[in-house]
Amino acid sequence: MKLTVVGGGYVGLTTGVCFAHLGHEVMVVEKIPQKVELLKAGKSPIYEPGLEELMQESLRAGRLSFTTDLKEGLEFSDVIFICVGTPQRPDGSADLSQVEEVARETAKLMTSYKLLIEKSTVPVNTHQLIKKTVQRYIKSPDIPYDVASNPEFLREGSAIEDFLKPDRIVVGVESERAKKIFEDLYKDFNCPIIFTDPATAELIKHASNSFLAMKISFMNMVADLCEKTGADIKLVADGMGYDKRIGREFLNAGIGYGGSCFPKDVKAFIRIAQDYGLDFGLLKEVDRINQERPIRFVEKVKSIFWSVKDKKLAVWGLAFKPNTDDIREAPSIKIVDMLLREGAKLSLYDPKAMENFKLLFPEGKGISYAKDPYSAVENAEALLILTEWEEFKKADLKRVKSLMALPIIVDGRNVYEPSEVRALGFEYYPVGR
Template identity: 50%
Template sequence: MRLGIFGTGYAGLVTSVCLAQLGHVVTAVDKDAETVAALSQGMPTIREPGLPELLAANLDAGRLHFTTRPEEAICASDIIFVCVGTPPRNDGRADLAQVEEVARTIAPLLDGYKLIVEKSTVPARTARWIDWTIRRLARPEHEFEVASNPEFLREGTAVSDFLQPDRIVIGADSARARSLLLDLYKPYFDCPIVLTSVTTAEFIKQTANAFLAAKVSFINVVSDLCEALGVDVTAVARGVGLDHRIGGDFVNAGLGFGGSCLPKDLSSLITVAEDHGVDIDLLKEVERINNARVERLLAKIERALWVLRHKVIAVLGASFKPDTDDIRGAPSLTVIPWLHAAGANLRVYDPAALPKLKKLFRPDDRLTYAATALEAARDANALVILTDWDEFRMLDLKLVRSLMRTPIIVDGRNMFAPAEMRAAGFEYYSLGRGDVTLGAERHRAWT
């Protein structure tokens, strides 16, 4: 099939490349000329495992084309995907300006029946606004419909998530739209396909993200209780998560959820519920608990180091999760300025996200960027882990200890076993497992 895709960010680029990989002919349009130039030369603009190879292969095969000209994506296509950003507004609602702009762009360029499909995550009933916008601006003889096909990929495993999905949700209100989308996804007929109305599909995506967020906040509350009771939250999570009704994913206690999706989709859903007068305190609490995670870590850092002024702190990890360079909604965006303001000398390292971080926080005499984790650790008073990159798991702890001024690790991701750290000679602070301090292991409630 011939497909047009608006937006080549994290979701749009993966969607473009993977749909081309399935054999479709894809024209992807982005407003950003630099992004389009880089992608056209086979240079990925985001870090995503498996993406560079598929990008190159599909450009070579002539199935994938990038442009800044919307008309190329519209004229050449049967289906047009909307993959532009829906960032949060200050009041928690989703900012739908990019989606509206795409609708306004498409309207005058329609040249026959087109199916316009939301892949961006949007509040329920956004499709009606897209339909209304296009209908006002398009010539009446050109038919079109709006459908929803939410995207469930996770950054870091986006390519395999897209190519081996748990399920595909198709929200379409006509037989024609439904059958077009079913044709598109023919290669996936062995994965469950959920056929629903457009509004239901929109709502499924926001509900899924709110549920995942709730799981994370649940285990984080449990983790605080674990510290008070002197039990290890990792063992509790395993014992609980092996129950297939609960599941072992998203029950890792730590710094909570971040990124560009879960926080904004949760707050957007809360505003939708409020607009409809539905009691949504449960989800407000999920949000509050998550927002408090970073404060808890900062309190641990102070507990470990006492006065922060002039202390050298190695910060390991800036991306919101491993295997991505995305820093949107990452704890590093709060932790780094807080430690800096407290007078600490920071050495920050991340395997992928430093180019983005450097644009936000310029280096100065108390903030430098290290080329490796070991370089960051040299002469440090403490090492603070914010992202659970595998690379950190593989660190030679003996070497790390020998490089540091004082062997203190504050681990926001519970990457290491406390007993292992005690044996390696570290003071080790994590979340929900009892801290390894100089003398003995201490279990305390951090309230």
């Protein structure tokens, strides 16, 4: 099939590259000319394992192209994936201006049938707003079109596998014509395909992310009790996870969730409910617990030292999760900011996210960036672990100890087994253990 993807960000680029990898012809429309030139050269502006390699493969095969021209994209295909950003407004609601712009400009350019597909995360009944916008700006009421919802469920760091081997595919449609297109598009996928109305599909996305965020906040709440009572949160999670009704995933305690989805989607879901006269108090508490996690971590660090002023602290991990360079809503941002305000001297290291982090925290004024994890800990009085990169799990802790001024590890991600680390002579402070 021929497919057009509007938006060359995380969702759009992954969607376009993966569909091209599966043999479809894909054109990605991106507004920023410099970004398009980078993509045409086979360079990904984001780090996602395997993405750049698949992109280069499809570029060479002629199945993938990039343009800044929406008109060219609409002439290329009748199937239009809307993958633009829906950033959070100050009141928690989603900013849908980019979605509105795509709908408006598409309507002005349409001369034949188009299937407009929401891939971006949007509030329930956004499809109605898209339809209303198209009706206002379309050249002729006789030009047919459909609006559908096909939410993405991609995890940063494993997006390629999530796209190619999904747990399920959710499609919200209102016509048989649109349904048939999706049936053809996804016929080779070996997973349940759930056809619903568009409103239900939109709601499934927000409900899924909010539920997963709730699991994380719940375990972080229990972790605090474990620390007070001497219980082990990892064993609590294992014991819960064997229950098929609960499952083990998303039961890891730590310094909270971050990224472009969970924080934004929880707040947006709260706001959506509020707009319909409902109070999602449960999700407000999920958000409150998550907001407190970095604060509790910094308080733990301060309690270990009495004062962190002028202390050299090494920080491993800046990305909100491993296998990505994304620092959006990363707990590291709040933790680093709070420690700097307390007068600490920080040596930071992350395998992929340092360049993004430097935009927020330039080198100097208590901040330095290390070339590797070992140089970060040289003469440090504590090591703070904020992201569970595999590189850190495999680190030579004997070497780490020999380089540090004081053998103290404050582990915000429970990377190590406490008994093993303490046996090496470290003071070790995990979460809930």
